[in-house]
Amino acid sequence: MSTNPARRNAIEAIASQPRLAGTFDFRNEKIDLIYGQNVFSLDKMEKRLPKDVFKSLKANIESGTKLDAASADVVAAAIKDWALERGATHYAHVFYPLTGFTAEKHDTFFEPNGNGTLAQFSGKALIQAEPDASSFPNGGLRSTFEARGYTAWDVTSPAYIFDTENGSTLCIPTAFVSWKGEALDKKTPLLRSMAAVNKAATRVLALFGKKHGYISASCGPEQEYFLIDTRLFHLRPDLYTCGRSLFGAKPAKGQEFEDQYFGTIPDRVLACMMETERECFKLGIPIKTRHNEVAPSQYEVAPIYESANVAHDHQMLTMTLLKRVATKHGFVCLLAEKPFAGVNGSGKHVNWSIGGAGVGNLLEPGHSPHENAQFLTFCSAVIRAVDLHQGLLRASVASAGNDHRLGANEAPPAIISIYLGDMLNEVIEQVKKSGSASSSRKGGHMTLGVDTLPVLPKDAGDRNRTSPFAFTGNKFEFRAVGSAFSVAGPLTVLNTIMADSLDKLADDLAAALKKNADFNSALQGVLKDILSKHGRIVFNGNGYSEEWHKEAAKRGLKNLRTTPDALPEIVAKSTVDVFERQGVLSKAELESREEIYTHSYVLTVNTESKLVSDIAKTLLLPAALKFAADLTPVEKTKSGGKLRKEVIGLADELASAIEALDSARDVSKSDTHAQAKHSCDKVLPAMLKVRAAADALEEIVADEYWPMPSYQEILFLR
Numbered sequence: 001m002s003t004n005p006a007r008r009n010a011i012e013a014i015a016s017q018p019r020l021a022g023t024f025d026f027r028n029e030k031i032d033l034i035y036g037q038n039v040f041s042l043d044k045m046e047k048r049l050p051k052d053v054f055k056s057l058k059a060n061i062e063s064g065t066k067l068d069a070a071s072a073d074v075v076a077a078a079i080k081d082w083a084l085e086r087g088a089t090h091y092a093h094v095f096y097p098l099t100g101f102t103a104e105k106h107d108t109f110f111e112p113n114g115n116g117t118l119a120q121f122s123g124k125a126l127i128q129a130e131p132d133a134s135s136f137p138n139g140g141l142r143s144t145f146e147a148r149g150y151t152a153w154d155v156t157s158p159a160y161i162f163d164t165e166n167g168s169t170l171c172i173p174t175a176f177v178s179w180k181g182e183a184l185d186k187k188t189p190l191l192r193s194m195a196a197v198n199k200a201a202t203r204v205l206a207l208f209g210k211k212h213g214y215i216s217a218s219c220g221p222e223q224e225y226f227l228i229d230t231r232l233f234h235l236r237p238d239l240y241t242c243g244r245s246l247f248g249a250k251p252a253k254g255q256e257f258e259d260q261y262f263g264t265i266p267d268r269v270l271a272c273m274m275e276t277e278r279e280c281f282k283l284g285i286p287i288k289t290r291h292n293e294v295a296p297s298q299y300e301v302a303p304i305y306e307s308a309n310v311a312h313d314h315q316m317l318t319m320t321l322l323k324r325v326a327t328k329h330g331f332v333c334l335l336a337e338k339p340f341a342g343v344n345g346s347g348k349h350v351n352w353s354i355g356g357a358g359v360g361n362l363l364e365p366g367h368s369p370h371e372n373a374q375f376l377t378f379c380s381a382v383i384r385a386v387d388l389h390q391g392l393l394r395a396s397v398a399s400a401g402n403d404h405r406l407g408a409n410e411a412p413p414a415i416i417s418i419y420l421g422d423m424l425n426e427v428i429e430q431v432k433k434s435g436s437a438s439s440s441r442k443g444g445h446m447t448l449g450v451d452t453l454p455v456l457p458k459d460a461g462d463r464n465r466t467s468p469f470a471f472t473g474n475k476f477e478f479r480a481v482g483s484a485f486s487v488a489g490p491l492t493v494l495n496t497i498m499a500d501s502l503d504k505l506a507d508d509l510a511a512a513l514k515k516n517a518d519f520n521s522a523l524q525g526v527l528k529d530i531l532s533k534h535g536r537i538v539f540n541g542n543g544y545s546e547e548w549h550k551e552a553a554k555r556g557l558k559n560l561r562t563t564p565d566a567l568p569e570i571v572a573k574s575t576v577d578v579f580e581r582q583g584v585l586s587k588a589e590l591e592s593r594e595e596i597y598t599h600s601y602v603l604t605v606n607t608e609s610k611l612v613s614d615i616a617k618t619l620l621l622p623a624a625l626k627f628a629a630d631l632t633p634v635e636k637t638k639s640g641g642k643l644r645k646e647v648i649g650l651a652d653e654l655a656s657a658i659e660a661l662d663s664a665r666d667v668s669k670s671d672t673h674a675q676a677k678h679s680c681d682k683v684l685p686a687m688l689k690v691r692a693a694a695d696a697l698e699e700i701v702a703d704e705y706w707p708m709p710s711y712q713e714i715l716f717l718r
């Protein structure tokens with residue numbers, strides 16, 4: 001046990017705490033009663049609303065259109081009654097500003113009316129609010145004199161009640177826009193991109209002669225996270241300020257035993273997970289899976305997929321609940337991408353597909369030749385989209401935090417490629433090679449590829465964990481997304497580029513059909529063309545390997561290693577063209593985003609570097625020097641003299657590294673992009689030098705002097 005007093009107290013407290021912190025027992029609760037109890041869901045609407053209002057609201061929900069004012073009053077009254085019955089005192093428009101976090105402003109239902117108070121909630125309060133929005137990042141979209149923005153209810157995402165120990169709030173998921181209608185948030189473009197996918201997929205399906213309902217993008221996000229003890233957390237200023245450790249010598253035991261992944265979940269952690277899941281169930285979040293992840297103290301939670309928009313809202317709520325419930329159990333939930341050097345970081349795998357009533361999942365290989373042709377069509381659209389916008393996809397997962405993880409041999413490289421698996425790859429190769437409408441296939445029937453598709457394996461066996469974008473049987477899994485990310489950005493990009501690819505495919509196919517009446521031959525020609533042009537993005541080998549980096553360069557694929565390299569893709573001409581064409585974001589809206597994300601990168605590196613220097617100066621260097629001073633009496637001994645010399649040598653190294661870091665940070669560039677580049681090229685390496693000296697000291701300074709908990713303590717004590 002640590003001999004440093006602060007660390008010892010923390011450890012003693014952990015060791016002596018009661019083992020089972022659970023506040024409820026699932027066995028005594030009926031999950032089917034809890035499930036969705038805090039959601040104003042369709043069945044509650046149906047019970048509480050007049051028939052005609054319910055019908056029009058349902059139509060709004062299905063088509064993603066706005067509620068009319070007259071119905072809004074009726075719906076608001078019904079929601080209010082329900083919320084009051086459940087004990088809510090306040091309501092809040094919840095929105096998702098470009099900070100990547102959730103924002104909310106609460107108002108009470110209760111207002112004095114002369115005789116006392118009356119609970120009020122108008123239709124207008126339900127569908128629209130005007131939070132003072134001047135303090136949210138807008139990247140130059142609004143000047144301060146028109147700083148107001150407004151939030152508007154997204155009817156496709158149901159209202160819900162958020163319970164805390166001391167009270168409950170009715171939450172209304174909203175989009176957040178400026179008075180001119182410019183998107184100031186993450187939900188607005190996501191909703192626009194969903195509409196774009198529906199429109200474009202409908203065009204393609206029409207050529208297949210398909211009748212169907214609304215085509216929606218779906219998402220199932222897997223969330224990785226760490227749970228560490230609160231008492232140790234509070235002894236680490238780096239963790240409680242930045243959410244990741246900036247120092248820490250490599251522990252004797254890390255993850256090399258491979259005993260953690262899918263291992264038995266410790267009771268204290270399981271109690272916390274169960275309570276988190278219960279809160280999720282109340283909110284109708286369909287949590288499905290929990291397990292231990294690869295690194296010590298790392299875990300994962302995953303829901304069943306939902307419509308991308310609802311999945312986004314639920315994912316944001318899941319992150320909130322993971323953090324909230326953890327504190328009740330004496331844990332802190334770390335969502336940062338790389339909280340600890342030397343063990344795996346955390347990602348958020350975004351599983352994505354498109355489909356709808358009448359056609360099912362469009363990325364599911366079918367049973368008949370016709371269905372297979374349709375599957376290959378949608379699959380080819382994905383291949384084209386990802387190849388054309390590989391840089392943008394990389395940019396959609398770019399952040400200071402995720403840079404520490406991508407390409408670190410635990411997560412996909414920064415090079416975007418697609419894994420298809422051997423079987424599907426073979427089919428794609430066949431389509432590429434076969435001639436379009438070739439004369440040898442008279443009657444145009446047997447066109448190999450679109451007609452015949454082998455049964456594709458869906459089992460987990462041949463999954464390639466090293467690919468950033470993998471086909472996993474009936475969906476694509478975008479694995480480069482960072483654990484702290486909102487899924488809205490990556491999903492918006494996927495939907496938008498997919499919609500654009502489908503539009504192009506529909507144009508080409510319609511043109512080919514004019515020339516060639518045989519559907520299969522026409523389609524074969526179009527797919528052959530797409531796959532020959534864009535097949536280079538497909539890679540089924542080891543994405544971590546050095547050879548792949550070389551091969552990818554040969555293929556001309558982008559390798560945008562850092563955030564400052566990647567973010568400019570957001571305003572690249574290819575991005576602006578597609579986003580404007582699809583009506584998802586305008587050039588100005590894209591520029592504001594790029595500006596905000598670049599600024600946020602600079603802020604993050606700046607804060608972290610300031611903290612590195614503060615901690616090194618005020619905690620670590622003094623500890624090392626005090627230890628060296630205390631060694632003076634034994635300086636004459638062989639071991640004492642040697643140790644003292646070593647400590648002083650490293651302390652000097654640390655001191656000069658701090659100086660170098662401070663002067664690197666002091667440089668200020670005239671524009672944000674130059675500053676970001678400087679942060680990346682100069683400040684980050686200088687931080688690592690400070691860390692290297694400090695970590696070396698941690699390994700030789702006597703334990704009682706070291707002020708911060710070690711990796712060993714943080715990762716293994718619970």
Ligand code: ADP
Pocket residue numbers: 218219220221222302303304305306351352353354361460472474475
């Ligand atoms: P695995 O990672 O072993 O493939 P699952 O098949 O359960 O595990 O999928 C992981 C995630 O992908 C889950 O959240 C799941 O709901 C989601 N998923 C499955 N099908 C789809 C789909 N059609 N669209 C989006 N996500 C999906």
Ligand code: MG
Pocket residue numbers: 222224300
């Ligand atoms: Mg996982």
